[in-house]
Amino acid sequence: MQLCKLNITAFSYFFPINYYFSAPKNKHQMKNNIISFIALTALTLSAVGQDKKANTLPSVKVKSLDGSSVTTDAFSNDGKPIIINFWATWCKPCIHELNTIADVYKEWQKETGVKLIALSVDDARTMNSVAPFVNGKGWEYEVYLDPNGDLKRAMNVNMVPHTFLLNGKKEIVYQHTSFSPGDEENLFEKVKKVATGQPLN
Amino acid sequence: MKKKYFTVLLILFSTNTFAQQGISGIHGNFQTDVQQYKADSSIGAPEVPEEVLANSFLNLVYSSGNFSAGIRYESFLNALQGFDKRYKGNGFSFRYASYTNDDLEITAGNFYDQFGYGLIFRSYNEWGLGYDNAMDGVRLKYNPYKGINVKGFIGKQRSFFDYGPGIVRGADGEINLNESFSSFSGKKTKLILGGSFISKFQSDEDPVLILPENVSAYSGRINLSRGGFNIGSEFAYKINDPSTVNNLIYKDGHALYITTSYTQKGFGATLSAKRIDNMNFRSDRTAVTTNLSLNFLPAISKSQTYRLATLYPYATQPNGEMGGQAELFYKFKSGSKLGGTYGTEISINASRINSIDKVSTGDEYGYESDFFKPGDETYFQDINVELSKKFNKKFKLILTYINQVYNIDVVQGLVGHGTVYDNIGSAEINYNLTNKKSLRVELQGLFTKQDKKDWAMALVEYNISPHWFFAVFDEYNFGNENKDLRIHYYSATMGYLKNVTRISVSYGKQREGLLCVGGVCRQVPASNGFALSVSSSF
Numbered sequence: 126m127q128l129c130k131l132n133i134t135a136f137s138y139f140f141p142i143n144y145y146f147s148a149p150k151n152k153h154q155m156k157n158n159i160i161s162f163i164a165l166t167a168l169t170l171s172a173v174g175q176d177k178k179a180n181t182l183p184s185v186k187v188k189s190l191d192g193s194s195v196t197t198d199a200f201s202n203d204g205k206p207i208i209i210n211f212w213a214t215w216c217k218p219c220i221h222e223l224n225t226i227a228d229v230y231k232e233w234q235k236e237t238g239v240k241l242i243a244l245s246v247d248d249a250r251t252m253n254s255v256a257p258f259v260n261g262k263g264w265e266y267e268v269y270l271d272p273n274g275d276l277k278r279a280m281n282v283n284m285v286p287h288t289f290l291l292n293g294k295k296e297i298v299y300q301h302t303s304f305s306p307g308d309e310e311n312l313f314e315k316v317k318k319v320a321t322g323q324p325l326n
Numbered sequence: 327m328k329k330k331y332f333t334v335l336l337i338l339f340s341t342n343t344f345a346q347q348g349i350s351g352i353h354g355n356f357q358t359d360v361q362q363y364k365a366d367s368s369i370g371a372p373e374v375p376e377e378v379l380a381n382s383f384l385n386l387v388y389s390s391g392n393f394s395a396g397i398r399y400e401s402f403l404n405a406l407q408g409f410d411k412r413y414k415g416n417g418f419s420f421r422y423a424s425y426t427n428d429d430l431e432i433t434a435g436n437f438y439d440q441f442g443y444g445l446i447f448r449s450y451n452e453w454g455l456g457y458d459n460a461m462d463g464v465r466l467k468y469n470p471y472k473g474i475n476v477k478g479f480i481g482k483q484r485s486f487f488d489y490g491p492g493i494v495r496g497a498d499g500e501i502n503l504n505e506s507f508s509s510f511s512g513k514k515t516k517l518i519l520g521g522s523f524i525s526k527f528q529s530d531e532d533p534v535l536i537l538p539e540n541v542s543a544y545s546g547r548i549n550l551s552r553g554g555f556n557i558g559s560e561f562a563y564k565i566n567d568p569s570t571v572n573n574l575i576y577k578d579g580h581a582l583y584i585t586t587s588y589t590q591k592g593f594g595a596t597l598s599a600k601r602i603d604n605m606n607f608r609s610d611r612t613a614v615t616t617n618l619s620l621n622f623l624p625a626i627s628k629s630q631t632y633r634l635a636t637l638y639p640y641a642t643q644p645n646g647e648m649g650g651q652a653e654l655f656y657k658f659k660s661g662s663k664l665g666g667t668y669g670t671e672i673s674i675n676a677s678r679i680n681s682i683d684k685v686s687t688g689d690e691y692g693y694e695s696d697f698f699k700p701g702d703e704t705y706f707q708d709i710n711v712e713l714s715k716k717f718n719k720k721f722k723l724i725l726t727y728i729n730q731v732y733n734i735d736v737v738q739g740l741v742g743h744g745t746v747y748d749n750i751g752s753a754e755i756n757y758n759l760t761n762k763k764s765l766r767v768e769l770q771g772l773f774t775k776q777d778k779k780d781w782a783m784a785l786v787e788y789n790i791s792p793h794w795f796f797a798v799f800d801e802y803n804f805g806n807e808n809k810d811l812r813i814h815y816y817s818a819t820m821g822y823l824k825n826v827t828r829i830s831v832s833y834g835k836q837r838e839g840l841l842c843v844g845g846v847c848r849q850v851p852a853s854n855g856f857a858l859s860v861s862s863s864f
Contacts, residue, residue, distance in 0.1 A: 183348040183389070184426070186475075192518050192549035192558065193502050194475060215629035221756065228668065228716075248450075249443040250624035253558055253585040254653055257594020260554075261655020262671060273440040273450055281355040281385065281863035287826070297349070301825045302861075306756070306764040307791025 179296035182209070183279040187244065188270040190256045195269060197276065204293040205238035206319045208312070210266075211277060211287045213247050214258050219286040222304035227264050233313060237320035243268045246277050246285055288312065292319045299325055350390050355863035357453065358382035361406055362855035369813055369835055371852040372407075379406045381413070383453065385420075395423040408841070408850040409456040410615070412486040419487060420460055431467040436460045439479065441498040441522035444622030445562035445581045446543040446607065449483070455841065455848045457616050460484040461494065473505025483609045483618050490618040492528040492609030518549040524620060526609050535574065541567045543579075543607060543621075559584040562605070562621075569611040572604055572645055575692030579604035581623060594655040598626045603682055603695055606644040616848075626651040627677040628710050630728075632752050633801065634772040634783050638732035639842040640679065640706040648700045649679030668716040675710040681736075704745070707731040724754040734777065738840070748774035762791045773805075780805025795821045795830075801837060827862040 182197050189195045200207060212219035223243060226233070233239050243266040245255045252272050259268050271277055280289065283302070290299040290312065299315050301308065315325055360380040365373035380403050387396035398420035405413040422435030438460060440448040451458045463481020470476065478497040482489040500520035504510045510517070522545045530537040545562035564579040585598040600623075607621040623642040626649055630636050654674045658665035681701030684693040709729045716722040728750040734743035752770040759765060768785040782804055787797040801815040817834025838852040 180349040180351075180353070191516050191551040191556065193505070193516070194500075215631055217631050217754075224716075248624065249440075249448075249583075249622060250626070251629055253556070253587055253598065254594075254596050256554075256556065257587050257589040257596050257653065257655050258673075259594075260589040260591055261594045261657055261673060263592050263657045263659075263669065273438060273448065275438075278438070280349070281353055281387075283355050283357055283861045283863060299825075300863075301792070301823075302828055303823055305789030305791045305795060306758050307762040307789075310761060311792050 179294075179298075181295045181297065182291060183276070185276040185279045187276055188252075188272065190268055190270070200242060200295070202238070202240040202293075205240065206293065206316050207291040207295065208239060208241040208316070209244060209289040209291065210241060211244050211246055211271075211280075211282050211285045213245055213285055214251050214254055215247070216285050218304045220262075221306075222286050222288075222309070223264060223266070224262065225304075225306060225309050227262065227266075229309070229313075230265060233316065237316050239316045239320065241266045244276065245270050246272075246274060246282075248272050290315055290319060348389060348391070352386065352388050353864060354385040354387050354396070355861070356382075356384045357861040358859070359406060360858040361853065362857070363407065364854045366835065366852070366854040368810070369815065369852040369854065370838060371835075371854045374407065376404055379404050381406050381409065381453075381456075392426040393424075395421075397421040405456070407853060408848055410486065410617070413456060415487065417487050419458070419484065429469040431465075433465040434463075436462050436484070437465050437479070437481075439465065439477070440622070441496065441524070442520055442545060442547040443558075443560045443583055443624060445560050445583060445605070446522055446524045446545045446564070446621050447496055447498075448620075448622035450622075455616070457848075458484055459616075459619055462489065463494075471506060473502035473507075475500045483620070485610070485613075485618050490608075490610040490613065492526045492618070494524065494526045494609050494620065496522070496524045498522040515550065515552045520547045521545065522547075524607075526620065528609070528611060535568065537568055537611065538566060541565055541607075554589045555587070556589075557584070557586045564605060564607055567607065567611065569606055569608065570614055571606040571608075573692070575604070576690045577604050577692050579607070581605045583624065583626075592657045592659065594653075596651070596653045598652075599650040600624075600626055601648045601682065601697070602642065602644060603646050604644075604692075627679065627706060627708055628653075628675045632726065632750075632754075632768070632770055633785075634752070634770045634781055635726075635728055635730075635750055636842065637772060637781065637839060638730055638734075638737075638746055638748065639840050639847060640708075640732070641737060641842065641847050643679075643681075643705060643736065646682040646684065646695070646701075647679050647705055648682050649677060649706075651675070651677035666715065666717070668718075671712075671714040673710075673712045673714075676708065678707040679705045681705060703733070703736070704731055705733045705736050720758045722756040724752075724756075726750070726752040726754075728752075744776060746774055746776040748772055748776075764789045764791070778803055778806050778811070793823055795819075795823070799834070803837075826864075828860070830859045832857045 182200060184196055184198050186194050186196055212223060247255055249272060252270050255270060286304050287302045288300060289297055292298050298319055318325055358380060362378050363374035365371060382401040384399045385396060387394060397418050400419045401416045402413040405411060420436045422433055422437060424433040438449045438451060449459050449461050461479060461481040461483060463479055465479035467477040476499045480495045482493060503517045504513060525540055525542040527540050530539050543562060543564040545560055547560035549558045560583050562581045566576040566578050568574040568576055581602045583600045585596060587596040602623055605623060608618045609620055610618045623644055625640050625642045627640045656672050658670040660667055660669040664670050681703040683696050683699040683701045686693050712726045714724045730748050732746045734740055734746060750772045755767040757765045766787040770783040772781040783801045785799045789795045797819045799817045804812055806812045815835045815837045817832055819830055819832035821830035833856050835854045836852060839850055840847045841850050
């Protein structure tokens, strides 16, 4: 019982809820709140319904290889395309895909300026092997960890490998799952189009 | 209360109307796995009265700016063989709403989370294993100052289509010193410190024993890195928590996990050690198997992917184990003698896990254990060597050798099966016929004098990028002492892929075995019949 109380005290200390959401001071304000709430809800829904904005990368915290927390907002490539590839050290097709791209990555970068971000979904069992693994393969990718699948869930990734292509505005323009040889050329065709601002069919 | 509720909603919607970042609108994913079962006494496939079973889910999420809400519909009609039969019927098993405002994230409803390496808390979902210990409650995450992240939650845990009886409270804090203090900011050495606390409440209804109703667990962790060097460690402590799994002893528990690595371009090495002592931790003291687990004790052995190497998979023993692992990754550069045109990659991995030393005390504490003394019994040992070489644009070869020692009785909780000593050899050939068409062949052999003796396996896969794949597979227990059990487990699969949609159909026999992901396993019975799998996201 003692511990339970201690814990709850800690909650209110860390998260002063009233500071963020102060209750309305009078009835009048309350009514206004309801009206504006309904109006804004309608506005939001209609905005979604009529003019669907392109999806961009969701803002989720992942880990860099030195253990720091990094928000995906920080992913950037100076307005050039970004490939985000979900993979794991225990996933053979993932390694096949990243190895295949590694052989042509320098050419891809030279031609289009594309950057590949390899997002490992390895959990606590294998996440500390990710950096040595990547260097042991000689990969030149930017690598992050998503050990409890937060970004994986936010991007509806069912299984790995799963690849996303983002344009210069970080809008998701293409995605595919799994890998068989030849898929990389298909992806690069799309990267080239995105780099030169052409639409994808 | 109502007033507060509306104000909260107002703030949610007013801020998010103008925020356009992220995936907006309705999105989600879907998967269905359907299996037909024919009784087949030759492989031990039981008769399934329903004949066809199916597991499916659909995630539906609405996101707009910083606001997100979602539900998951799950359907087990009835659950596939090997899944816990308490997954039964249809229902909404997961629903949540969350809101992020710069420094603060609020989630109400279901959520997944992890503290540190997970030694005292990890809530996650592994659909293929039927593992889902989602929390249902309220969670707050707060970033009060740069480099400092705190989070706390209170909730109950999912148990199939119901909840466990316990209430779980947790708090976690982490500080990245290089981000928080300007005097550290330019330093090459990077230091992150963290601490966690979990407390669970479950009333004591035992007629005889006085059981602790509030059980707390603490952990501290550190991550230190400099250049290519990294060390990460977590130590966890749990007060006495008599449970079904630990045979109701009143001993406290602890866990230590240390992992170090060094890496530079073309080279990487890791060294890990761990010690687990009485760390089964669940929100219900009577729960067994994978139900209502609060923590995650990572196995420190290689996650095997080749079929025959998964015949004897290791899983962490929460009542006590002690072990270590070393890994080495190296790439012989292209142009060098061993590297050839494209370079040659080699990886070596070795691990060993033993019991902990236990001296019985004959009282309610069960035993005493010397922290630094490993026990005499070997639970698991393996040595893996993998060579990977691309010869030219068309041809790539991966050769693997594995030696395993596997204590069936301990790892699978059986009696009289003893320990298996095996050698496994594997060759994987990737051959590109054209730019779009490729072949993948796997040949494997497992050789042992114990258990079911020798196995062989062959797989041929034909891929036509980007849409089609075809595979034939055979696994053959050719060494079985009983000639009637020298069975071919053959199957054929074909599949179609389009962007994020994958459809596959297969027909054939599957051997019984353990299916494991991340050290958590599910027993899959033998089966014979058609299977259909569809997955997609939107």
